[in-house]
């Protein structure tokens with residue numbers, strides 16, 4: 291089977307990993323990396339045995355697919371350019387900078403039904419998450435925490451679009467129903483945008499979740515607790531660990547059984563990118579769709595609006 295010809299567009303902090311993984315993918319050939327920064331572009335191209343070009347237009351005729359890891363503000367333009375040239379697209383998250391741009395991408399895609407268009411919600415590919423979904427766990431209440439020390443990057447957006455969006459997508463996928471109601475509070479701490487946000491989500495099937503995202507924590511923590519009927523799951527994204535507790539009938543009556551799921555560790559980004567390559571080659575490979583990417587953005591937008599309302603109230607109350 292012939293390999294997919296790919297270009298990685300934007301080789302900054304995350305794009306360098308896209309280039310590494312694409313260069314090693316058994317399903318793809320990394321034809322080029324694209325970046326307006328020549329020094330950075332050449333450095334990454336040399337490291338992963340490919341060539342550098344400055345613009346997407348130069349390489350589109352030579353590839354089947356693009357992996358876009360350029361700044362979010364450029365997703366819309368780069369995505370439209372790639373679709374117009376009939377290329378499959380893996381777009382980093384969030385799908386676009388605004389809901390209108392995300393919707394425009396989706397509309398353009400609908401005219402190209404043969405193309406694969408994926409969005410980089412990589413936690414879906416975390417082996418611990420996969421282990422939880424494979425068990426058919428039906429959560430009624432979930433609690434997601436994603437906090438880290440101040441990153442000094444991605445500060446042009448708030449913590450919702452940058453960080454919480456991972457959980458907004460994942461929770462909906464785990465619950466299997468859309469979000470119907472959102473309440474949220476949040477505060478700017480070190481930037482003009484909300485750096486710490488807590489949201490409460492209600493899903494169409496009656497499930498609830500609380501989600502906390504912060505980039506002003508002292509330590510990194512990325513965890514999920516999920517509660518179902520007579521069962522409880524505790525997931526650590528970074529350690530790729532899943533602990534399950536359930537009520538079972540023991541020899542002396544009901545007892546709690548504690549199980550550490552057997553997980554084969556894997557790099558979520560690699561699993562995501564290789565699944566995209568396989569999907570483009572029509573060799574299987576599940577991806578997170580642009581519809582799902584836009585849905586996560588819609589919920590993120592509702593969280594941001596609720597945070598803005600809570601801040602207005604706070605200022606009226608003169609907490610400053």
Ligand SMILES: NC(=O)c1ccc[n+]([C@@H]2O[C@H](COP(=O)([O-])OP(=O)(O)OC[C@H]3O[C@@H](n4cnc5c(N)ncnc54)[C@H](O)[C@@H]3O)[C@@H](O)[C@H]2O)c1
Nearest residue numbers: 299300301302303304305324325327359360361362382383
């Ligand atoms: N999935 C995740 O967990 C995750 C993590 C980090 C970043 N991201 C996303 O990845 C994207 C990039 O983030 P980053 O932190 O790597 O940013 P970055 O600023 O480190 O890198 C962006 C790169 O894109 C290049 N670039 C700028 N204009 C370009 C253009 N027209 N064509 C090609 N390249 C261009 C820049 O020169 C830079 O090298 C963002 O959308 C971000 O939200 C996702």
